[in-house]
Amino acid sequence: MNPYVLLVLLSSLGLGTTLTFASSHWLLAWMGLEINTLAIIPLMAQNHHPRAVEATTKYFLVQATAAAVILFAGTTNAWVLGTWDMTNMLSPLASAMVIIALALKIGLAPMHLWMPEVLQGLNLTTGLILSTWQKLAPLALILQTAQNVDPLLLTTLGLLSTLVGGWGGLNQVQLRKILAYSSIAHMGWMIIVVQYTPRLMLLALLTYIFMTSALFLTLKTFDVTKVNTLAVAWPKSPLLSTTTALVLLSLGGLPPLTGFMPKWLILQELAKQDFPMVATIMALAALLSLYFYLRLCYSMTLTISPNINNSSTPWRTNTTQTSLLLALSTTAALALLPLTPAVLTLTI
Template identity: 75%
Template structure:
């Protein structure tokens, strides 16, 4: 892609998200979400591959549907209450429509069906943008309207997302689909605690962005998109295989890695709020996710690829990719647990 066009598209992505962050009016927030969608569409279709075109079409249709629902809900709320402000979402029909539309935007279950299919059709860097940056604007709106939403809806969405995100990734062989189900499960953790402690949602979001960035950048460095391709990773780059395996375990929430911190604090807060049963179900659902991360780690570190591999594996090729971002995100995704008290002090 032409670098000037790329700069314009990435700038538009930043503009759309910033516009949604800064807006207090539903129309302005909707415009920010639309700019976001239109900016990432050319990035998704740039490969000119049938899978990429199909993924782009699916993404555009789902995002357009969600944006139309948001605009309709905001108009309904303004018609009934006379207010366009995001914080004044007082009508139950409008608030239910908004939470449904935003759940569709970020891929919460049961509106998650588009996410694995779309992510599977993209290259790893565009998939990284879709999994991290594109979640920020809808989550900012969710945080603002959370107090107007029925708590039972948020709890149901959170539980369903963690369970489906865990079950869905069990039988996958494509790493991008596994990361898509991982995204669904992590969004469930963020949504379920949103009504009780929004700062914990932001903390979980920050940890998720760091860990997912590490996973995608590592896979990009290794040119791996399938589990059977991961089996050659230890032979080629043992250090990269080790850090990638640790990043996957961090995504699963194993101590003493960074991913344990948000899960631990969320379970602690839910227990304080008198929801021990919900916290138990969430903890058990996390074990489902941990299983498919362990599958990836097993393939990378404890198996050796057969000599008759179907993939054309580059053998100890010197990469020309920049490793600065990967080194930074890997360090943060693996080593932030000891400073949990300091992070809690900053967020409280």
Template identity: 55%
Template structure:
């Protein structure tokens, strides 16, 4: 792809998200989501491969259906109440339609089937954009309309997402599908607490973006598309092996790493709201996710494939791409937990 075209697509992607983030009118929010969707489709289909074309088609159909549902719910609300303001949604039908549409946009259970398939058909760098940047616009709409959405539906969807995200990820050997189910599980934690405490949802989203970006950059750097590929990480960079290990453990939510912070606070909030069965099931489902993170950790750090002499010395070469951002994100993903009192104050 030409650098100019690539820059235009990235700028359109950024501007679409910013339009949705800053809008108070439903039509503007819908326009931002459409720009966002149309911008990323060329990025998904850059490989000129049937799998990439299939992924782009699935992504387009799913996102277009979700955007149509958002537009329909806002039109129905405007017909009932006479206003297009995002925060003034009082129609019950509109609430349910909007909740399902945003769940489809994010990839929450039970409308999550498109996410693993789309990620598997995309490159690692495009997958990184889909599971991080593409979540900002729908999450902002949830943040703006949270007072009008059904708490029961949100908590139920969050609970199901954590269970399915952990359970379905156990059987995967492709790193992109593992990260897709990891994304579903993490979004489940955010959605479950969104109607109870929006500050926790925002903090969890920020930490999720940092952790996922750090791990994806490690996978991009080592070109690890399957679990078997991760066994070559040590040859490429011994330091990268340690960084990937700590990032994976942090994603699993082990103390004293950063990923423990949102799970701890969300469980505390659920118990405070007397949702003890929900908190228990979510904590158990986190163990399912932890299993496949530990499996990746094991293959990355403790397993070494049979190598020739030349491949053992790959760490001597200079990196093929800049690593500054990756170092910043991996440092934050490891050492952010001691700053918890500053965040809570």
């Protein structure tokens, strides 16, 4: 892709997200979401492959549907209350429609079916943008409107997402689909706590971005997209394979890694709000996700692919990819748990 075109598209991505962040008017927020969608469409279809074009078409249709529902909900709220202000979502119908449309945008269950199929058709770089940056604007809108929504709706979306995200990834052999179901599960953890402690949702989002970025960048470095081909990672780079296994365990929420912090604090908050059954179901759903993370760890670090004496030595293969972003995201995904006391003082 032409560097100038790429610069324009990435600038439009930033502009759309910033516009949504800064707006308190539903029409401006809708414009930001549309700019975001239209900017990533060329990035998704740049490979000119039928699978990429199919994924792009699915993504466009889903996002256009969600944007239309958001605009309709904002219009309905303005019709009932006479204002387009996002903080005055006092119409129950409009609030429910907005949350459902935003859940469709970020791929929450039961509106999640597009997410694995779309992510499977993209390259790893665009998949990273779709899994992280594209979720910022919808989550900002959810953060602003969650207090006016029925708590039962948010709890249902969160529980379904964590369960579907765990079950859906069990039998997958494509890494991008596994990462899609991982994204669905993590979105469920964020949605279920946004009604009680919005700062915890931001903490969970930040740690999710660190961990997912580290995993996507590692897979891009190894150039693997299937579970079976992870076996070639250890001869190429034992150190990177080891840190990737730790990142996977961090995604599963095991201590003493960073991913344990948001899950622990969210379960603590749910127990404090007198929802012990919900917290128990969430913890059990995390075990489902942990299973396929452990399966990836086994394929990457405990399995070595068959090799013959005449083959090339893959551990001497030099990579030309930049590793600074990978190093920073991996460090953040593994070593931020000691900052939990400081985070607690910020979230109280």
